[in-house]
Amino acid sequence: MKTLLPLIQKEFRSFWSSPLGWVLFAYTILMEGVCLSTAMKGLADTAIAENLVFVTFHSPNFWFFFLFLFPLITMRSFAEEEKSGTLECLLTTQIETWHLVFSKFIARILFYALLWTPGVFVFLSFGNITELPIPFIKEVLFTTHLYLFTLGAFFIALGCFASSLTSNQIIAGIVTIGLLILQYFLGFVTVIWGDQFAASDIFKLFSAQQHLTNACRGILDYAPLLLFSLLTLFTLLLTNHTVNYRRWKR
Amino acid sequence: MxxxxxxxxxxxxxxxxxxxxxxxxxxxxxxxxxxxxxxxxxxxxxxxxxxxxxxxxxxxxxxxxxxxxxxxxxxxxxxxxxxxxxxxxxxxxxxxxxxxxxxxxxxxxxxxxxxxxxxxxxxxxxxxxxxxxxxxxxxxxxxxxxxxxxxxxxxxxxxxxxxxxxxxxxxxxxxxxxxxxxxxxxxxxxxxxxxxxxxxxxxxxxxxxxxxxxxxxxxxNLRTAGSVLLETKGKIDTAPELLKALDHVKKVKDFGLKEGWNTYEVVVDAGTDARERIASLCLQENWQFRSLHRQGASLEDVFVELTRQD
The missing domain is CATH 3.40.50.300 (P-loop containing nucleotide triphosphate hydrolases)
Known part of the structure; x- marks a missing residue:
């Protein structure tokens, strides 16, 4: 812990000492605002039997900006350390590879969580600002953000893994977005092919969209939370091995 | 350590x-x-x-x-x-x-x-x-x-x-x-x-x-030879042969006339010093000399000797 804390602090601070952190923060607020205002317009124009949180997050707009967040958050994590040589400086002190993987992941999760706080605040103050009946219950806000957090953790772990594969952060970003798009389209397999085949349940389990839909309706399903938490751990383990493998073969 | x-x-x-x-x-x-x-x-x-x-x-x-x-x-x-x-x-x-x-x-x-x-x-x-x-x-x-x-x-x-x-x-x-x-x-x-x-x-x-x-x-311990730089004048037609005949001298390089002085590099066996013998020869042959400088091997010579590819 004595060495983990300064590593986490350094990683977290690095977002704010460069324009990237501020740009991402502004980008998320802006895009979440676009999704919310589009949802409000939709609810005002059409009678939809869903709550505001559901309509906000259940849209292509949301997935477009959501998936692009992760390469931007993670692409520098290992690629830049390797390219600049600072990885060698870090790993020749008393810290171990897993310290580095864990601290980079934790710092990014904290940053990611922070990105959603203005949006939560906007939802919570909806009634006060509009003086309209609040079109959702608070539990929905909780389940949605709990699910976004768990899914985000997995996507951040995937991004860190992609960054550990290369010393070029652009390539790391492209690999990340490729993996996320692949994961996103896995969710459409049962929509396109139906669910009358043996492996359809597995595809449903991996469907990020379907789970978000449930969470936005206030359904707290532990299976996807557990699945994505385990996948996060597995991906971090893989990242740890990749970092070691790449430095040992050089 | x-x-x-x-x-x-x-x-x-x-x-x-x-x-x-x-x-x-x-x-x-x-x-x-x-x-x-x-x-x-x-x-x-x-x-x-x-x-x-x-x-x-x-x-x-x-x-x-x-x-x-x-x-x-x-x-x-x-x-x-x-x-x-x-x-x-x-x-x-x-x-x-x-x-x-x-x-x-x-x-x-x-x-x-x-x-x-x-x-x-x-x-x-x-x-x-x-x-x-x-x-x-x-x-x-x-x-x-x-x-x-x-x-x-x-x-x-x-x-x-x-x-x-x-x-x-x-x-x-x-x-x-x-x-x-x-x-x-x-x-x-x-x-x-x-x-x-x-x-x-x-x-x-x-x-x-x-x-x-x-x-x-x-x-x-370097195997490479050392050398002595000699600047002399006088009746020196036979100088290269006479210098080469001295003990431990391997080779004599003649650099010709510089400012009126004949300049020679006398290459000697490693770990030997031929300056006394060269000085005696100069006196014996009535050559004037103004420089008799030993050029010792350096770490660079050691490095080149040990790492050269040929």
Whole structure:
């Protein structure tokens, strides 16, 4: 812990000492605002039997900006350390590879969580600002953000893994977005092919969209939370091995 | 302090370091020499625990670099070749971060920060962003980082690489000061630097040790011949033959007339001094002479002799 804390602090601070952190923060607020205002317009124009949180997050707009967040958050994590040589400086002190993987992941999760706080605040103050009946219950806000957090953790772990594969952060970003798009389209397999085949349940389990839909309706399903938490751990383990493998073969 | 036994590193079929065995005693200042691609950095990376050896073993202050890697690494202050630093950090912020990850905290960390900044002359730039520093100051920040946890062993990979002559002199003097209190291993191919600071030299080439001894012993044991420079005038038509007839003289090179004086380089066997015999010959033949200078072998001659490819 004595060495983990300064590593986490350094990683977290690095977002704010460069324009990237501020740009991402502004980008998320802006895009979440676009999704919310589009949802409000939709609810005002059409009678939809869903709550505001559901309509906000259940849209292509949301997935477009959501998936692009992760390469931007993670692409520098290992690629830049390797390219600049600072990885060698870090790993020749008393810290171990897993310290580095864990601290980079934790710092990014904290940053990611922070990105959603203005949006939560906007939802919570909806009634006060509009003086309209609040079109959702608070539990929905909780389940949605709990699910976004768990899914985000997995996507951040995937991004860190992609960054550990290369010393070029652009390539790391492209690999990340490729993996996320692949994961996103896995969710459409049962929509396109139906669910009358043996492996359809597995595809449903991996469907990020379907789970978000449930969470936005206030359904707290532990299976996807557990699945994505385990996948996060597995991906971090893989990242740890990749970092070691790449430095040992050089 | 360092004991390497048959240290070997292979990358696939390419053997970068081949059965390297050497020791470095406590308090030694060791010059680790070799041409580019000789395996210096790979050896250093194994010693610092960054990459594991394929075969063999090494200990740092008695700790095995693989089995007790963490303890071994704690004994080392390491500055890699390109001095990688976090560009967006300020000098004091960077050193504080490095101190923390090396296990320092509280007043001890604060004291050490003050000490290393003083020692490395960083006080005036402590608030500056690292990306705005000159190469010389960056090198000093790297040294301060290597020193912050008071390591017993300092390993510096090409510490004067890319510096101008003034900066080289300043870093060299800093290393000399640091070497008074600890064991230092300096990898370089600037031989004059090693002659000035090291009391032991390890020369490697193509992954293998070519020599490991004190610089003076290496020079004395050099197989290459030494030479004597002679400037003389008089009736000297037969001079080359007469000089060549002297004991231990291997060859005489005639450089012709320079400012009215005939100049010869008399190449002699290693470890011999022919000056007395040459002087006697000059007196005997009534030649005037104004210069009789012995050109001894240098560490550079040793290096070239041991690492040349032909």
């Amino acid at each position: 360092i004991s390497a036994q048959n240290l070997t590193k292979a990358f696939g079929s390419r053997v970068a370091v081949d059965n390297l065995s050497f020791t470095v005693d406590k308090g030694d200042v060791v010059g680790f020499l070799g041409p580019n691609g000789a395996g210096k950095t790979t050896t250093i990376r194994m010693l610092t625990g960054y990459i594991p050896p394929t075969r063999g073993s090494a200990t740092i202050a008695g700790y095995d670099i693989v089995k007790e890697s963490k303890k071994a690494r704690q004994q080392i202050g390491y500055m890699p070749e390109s001095v990688p630093l976090y560009e967006d950090m300020r000098v004091s912020e960077f050193l504080k971060f490095r101190g923390k990850i090396k296990g320092l905290s509280g007043s001890h960390l604060k004291d050490r920060l003050g000490d290393v900044m003083e020692q490395c002359g960083l006080r005036e730039v402590k608030r500056r962003l690292i990306k705005t520093l000159s190469k010389g100051f960056r090198q000093r920040v790297g040294l301060a980082d290597a020193l912050i946890h008071e390591p017993e062993l300092l390993i510096l990979d090409e510490p004067t690489n890319g510096l101008d002559p003034i900066q080289i002199r300043s870093i060299r003097s800093l290393i000399k000061d640091l070497a008074q209190e600890r064991t230092v291993m300096v990898s370089t191919h600037i031989l004059s630097e090693v002659e000035l600071i090291a009391n032991k030299v390890v020369i490697i080439d193509r992954g293998q040790i070519k020599a490991a001894d004190k610089p003076a012993n290496l020079v004395n």
